[in-house]
Amino acid sequence: MDPNNLPDWNTFYNECVEDFMNDTFVEDMMQQEMEFYQQQQHANTVRPKKTRRVIKRDREAGNERLMKDYFSENPVYTEELFRRRFRMRKHVFLRIVEALGSYNPYFLMSVDAVGR
Structure with missing residues (x-):
């Protein structure tokens, strides 16, 4: 290994971050997390619908x-x-x-x- 041909750490880091940001896996994971969070919020706020019994009294x-x-x-x-x-x-x-x-x-x- 030639020490003169080693990549610059800043360049390497930027390329890794760019690859990471461009990867759809991360977006998919974030989307799944958001959907799960919304489902949890929805499950906590929505109550089962109760129907009232109507008595006709005339x-x-x-x-x-x-x-x-x-x-x-x-x-x-x-x-x-x-x-x-x-x-x-x-x-x-x-x-x-x-x-x-x-x-x-x-x-x-x-x-x-x-x-x-």
């Missing part, structure tokens, strides 16, 4: 039935049964309903988000 029919049973001209239940169920006399209940309705429009009957 609120409109219930309201009509309540009005017919307690507040119609000929109610099904008497004043005594009204007081037992609601713990107040009917005229007191109606005064509270009227006062709340005049105090705040939130307590008045209106159309809901579904349009009923």
Whole structure:
């Protein structure tokens, strides 16, 4: 080996770095690492989708039935049964309903988000 023909270390280093940077193996490894990292992040943030159970209560029919049973001209239940169920006399209940309705429009009957 001729010591005069040895490559310069800086040149050798630069060539190695250039070969290393041009190699697709490194890019592939970096791509795989990034995909793995993204999958881990996604797995940590995504929760399984839960579905809600819907119970159809038919609120409109219930309201009509309540009005017919307690507040119609000929109610099904008497004043005594009204007081037992609601713990107040009917005229007191109606005064509270009227006062709340005049105090705040939130307590008045209106159309809901579904349009009923």
